[in-house]
Amino acid sequence: MTETDSRLALSKSQRAYRWIKERIASQQFTPGYRLVLGTIAAELQMSVVPVREAIRQLEAEGLVTFERNVGAHVSMVDERRYSASMQALSLVEAAAVALAAPELSAADLRRAREINQHMRDGLDHPRGFDPHAFTVLNQEFHATLYRACPNPRLVELVDAEWARLGNMRDSIFAFVPDRARESVTEHDAIVDLIERGAPVTEIEQQMRRHRAGTLQAFLSTTHPDQTVTLPEL
Amino acid sequence: MTETDSRLALSKSQRAYRWIKERIASQQFTPGYRLVLGTIAAELQMSVVPVREAIRQLEAEGLVTFERNVGAHVSMVDERRYSASMQALSLVEAAAVALAAPELSAADLRRAREINQHMRDGLDHPRGFDPHAFTVLNQEFHATLYRACPNPRLVELVDAEWARLGNMRDSIFAFVPDRARESVTEHDAIVDLIERGAPVTEIEQQMRRHRAGTLQAFLSTTHPDQTVTLPEL
DNA sequence: CGGATCGTCATCGTATACGATTTCGGATAC
DNA sequence: GTATCCGAAATCGTATACGATGACGATCCG
Structure with missing residues (x-):
C-alpha cells in the first residue's frame, strides 16, 4: 500500500x-449565520458527528458560538469584543513583528513593499476603492512581517486573533477610507524602520501605534460622538 | 419545571x-498520558461521542494532541515549545497587568501582598520547600493582578496560555529553588510599582523582566552548558 | 382582537453499532 | 538469537437511530 494514502488523508471532521473555517474567512458565512448540523453534513456528504466535532473546535477558537439545544452560529462581534480583540492583536503582533525584524530577508521586505504598493494603487483605482481587496492585501502585508517571527507560538496567536477579527475586518476601511490612506503611509514607515535595523522596542512601539490608529478609526465610526481614549500601551 | 434545570445543566460533552481539563491542570494527567476514549467514557458513564468532542476542544486549545487512528494524549511540552509559550505568556500578561494596574483596588493589592507573604513563608518552611504549593500560590498572585485587566480578551489569552504551561510549571521551582526566592522579591517590587501609580509602560517592562528571569532560570536547567540569549523584549 | 396554550416540526444530544486502522505479541524462518 | 510476518485485540472514525429540547405557528379562551 502507498504510504501517502492514510497518512495524508484528512479525517472527515478535519x-x-x-x-x-474557509467559508467564515471568505465571508460566505457572515456573523450570525446559522450553522445547521444536518445541512452542513448533507452538503459535505457525511454524518453529523464529524460536523459537530468541527464546530466544537471552531467554538474553542471563538469563531463560532454554540447554544445548547439551539444550535451554532458564526460568532457575532459586537464593538466591545471587537476592540478588545483588536487591542490584543495589536499587542501580540507588535511583539511578533519586533522579534521577526532581525530575521526578515531582503526578499521579504521587497515583497512587503510590493504588497503595500498594490494597496496604494487600490486607493485611486479608476473603478473606485475596493475595501475588501484592500483588506486582503493588508493582511498579506502584515503576515509577511510577522510570519518570520522565530517564536511559533506568537505566530499562532496572531493568526488566531486575526481569524477572530476577520468577520468585521472589511468594515473598517469601508467606513473610514481615509484610514486606508494613512495605513499605507504607516506601512512604509514600518518597513523603513526594519530595513534600517532599528531597535526592536522601537519597531514594537511603531506597530502598536499603527494598530491603535486603525482601532481609533473604527471606534470613531461606532461612537462618533464620544471621544474614546485608548489605553496607552 | 424549574428554570434552572435545563439552562444550567451541562451537556455531557461539556x-x-x-x-x-481539571485532571490536566491538577497534574493527574501528566504530559504524554494517553486519553483513551472508551475508558474515559466509561468512567464518566457516557458514550464516546461527547468525549471525542471534549477532546477536540482541548486539542484546539493546545492541551491535548490528537493523532489520527492512534488516539489522544496530553500534549508533551518540549523545551522549545515551552519557552516559546512562556515568552508569549510573558508579553501578553505584562500588557494585561499594565492595563489592570489603574483598576486594582487597595483590597486587591493587599491580597497580592498576602499571597506573596505566604510564598515567602513557604521558602523556609520547616518541612522543606514545596514546589507545587509554591507554584499554586504563584499563579494566584499573578491572577490577582491580571484578572482586573479591563480587556477581557487579554485575560482569556493569559488564562489559556497559563493552562498550556501548567503541565510543566512545577518543574521550574523544583529544579531552581533559588529562582523562587528571586520571584518573591520581584513580586513585591511589582506591587510597589502599581501602588505608587507608576506609568503603565514601566509596569509592563517590570513584568516582562520578571517573566524573563523565570524563563532564564528554566533554560539554564535544560541547557546548563550554553548561555541562552533571550530576545530582548 | 390580544394573549395564552398546545401540538408539531426542526434540530440538537447522545447511545449504539460496525467497519477501518493501528498496535502488539507470538510464531516462523534464517 | 534476531528479524520478519501474521493474526488477534484494542482503539479509532463515522453512520445510523432515537429520545429530548426548543422554535413556531395554530388554536382556543378571555
Missing part, C-alpha cells in the same frame, strides 16, 4: 473544520 | 471537557 475536512468539515477547514470547510467551515 | 462535563467531559471540564473533567479532563
Whole structure:
C-alpha cells in the first residue's frame, strides 16, 4: 500500500473544520449565520458527528458560538469584543513583528513593499476603492512581517486573533477610507524602520501605534460622538 | 419545571471537557498520558461521542494532541515549545497587568501582598520547600493582578496560555529553588510599582523582566552548558 | 382582537453499532 | 538469537437511530 494514502488523508471532521473555517474567512458565512448540523453534513456528504466535532473546535477558537439545544452560529462581534480583540492583536503582533525584524530577508521586505504598493494603487483605482481587496492585501502585508517571527507560538496567536477579527475586518476601511490612506503611509514607515535595523522596542512601539490608529478609526465610526481614549500601551 | 434545570445543566460533552481539563491542570494527567476514549467514557458513564468532542476542544486549545487512528494524549511540552509559550505568556500578561494596574483596588493589592507573604513563608518552611504549593500560590498572585485587566480578551489569552504551561510549571521551582526566592522579591517590587501609580509602560517592562528571569532560570536547567540569549523584549 | 396554550416540526444530544486502522505479541524462518 | 510476518485485540472514525429540547405557528379562551 502507498504510504501517502492514510497518512495524508484528512479525517472527515478535519475536512468539515477547514470547510467551515474557509467559508467564515471568505465571508460566505457572515456573523450570525446559522450553522445547521444536518445541512452542513448533507452538503459535505457525511454524518453529523464529524460536523459537530468541527464546530466544537471552531467554538474553542471563538469563531463560532454554540447554544445548547439551539444550535451554532458564526460568532457575532459586537464593538466591545471587537476592540478588545483588536487591542490584543495589536499587542501580540507588535511583539511578533519586533522579534521577526532581525530575521526578515531582503526578499521579504521587497515583497512587503510590493504588497503595500498594490494597496496604494487600490486607493485611486479608476473603478473606485475596493475595501475588501484592500483588506486582503493588508493582511498579506502584515503576515509577511510577522510570519518570520522565530517564536511559533506568537505566530499562532496572531493568526488566531486575526481569524477572530476577520468577520468585521472589511468594515473598517469601508467606513473610514481615509484610514486606508494613512495605513499605507504607516506601512512604509514600518518597513523603513526594519530595513534600517532599528531597535526592536522601537519597531514594537511603531506597530502598536499603527494598530491603535486603525482601532481609533473604527471606534470613531461606532461612537462618533464620544471621544474614546485608548489605553496607552 | 424549574428554570434552572435545563439552562444550567451541562451537556455531557461539556462535563467531559471540564473533567479532563481539571485532571490536566491538577497534574493527574501528566504530559504524554494517553486519553483513551472508551475508558474515559466509561468512567464518566457516557458514550464516546461527547468525549471525542471534549477532546477536540482541548486539542484546539493546545492541551491535548490528537493523532489520527492512534488516539489522544496530553500534549508533551518540549523545551522549545515551552519557552516559546512562556515568552508569549510573558508579553501578553505584562500588557494585561499594565492595563489592570489603574483598576486594582487597595483590597486587591493587599491580597497580592498576602499571597506573596505566604510564598515567602513557604521558602523556609520547616518541612522543606514545596514546589507545587509554591507554584499554586504563584499563579494566584499573578491572577490577582491580571484578572482586573479591563480587556477581557487579554485575560482569556493569559488564562489559556497559563493552562498550556501548567503541565510543566512545577518543574521550574523544583529544579531552581533559588529562582523562587528571586520571584518573591520581584513580586513585591511589582506591587510597589502599581501602588505608587507608576506609568503603565514601566509596569509592563517590570513584568516582562520578571517573566524573563523565570524563563532564564528554566533554560539554564535544560541547557546548563550554553548561555541562552533571550530576545530582548 | 390580544394573549395564552398546545401540538408539531426542526434540530440538537447522545447511545449504539460496525467497519477501518493501528498496535502488539507470538510464531516462523534464517 | 534476531528479524520478519501474521493474526488477534484494542482503539479509532463515522453512520445510523432515537429520545429530548426548543422554535413556531395554530388554536382556543378571555
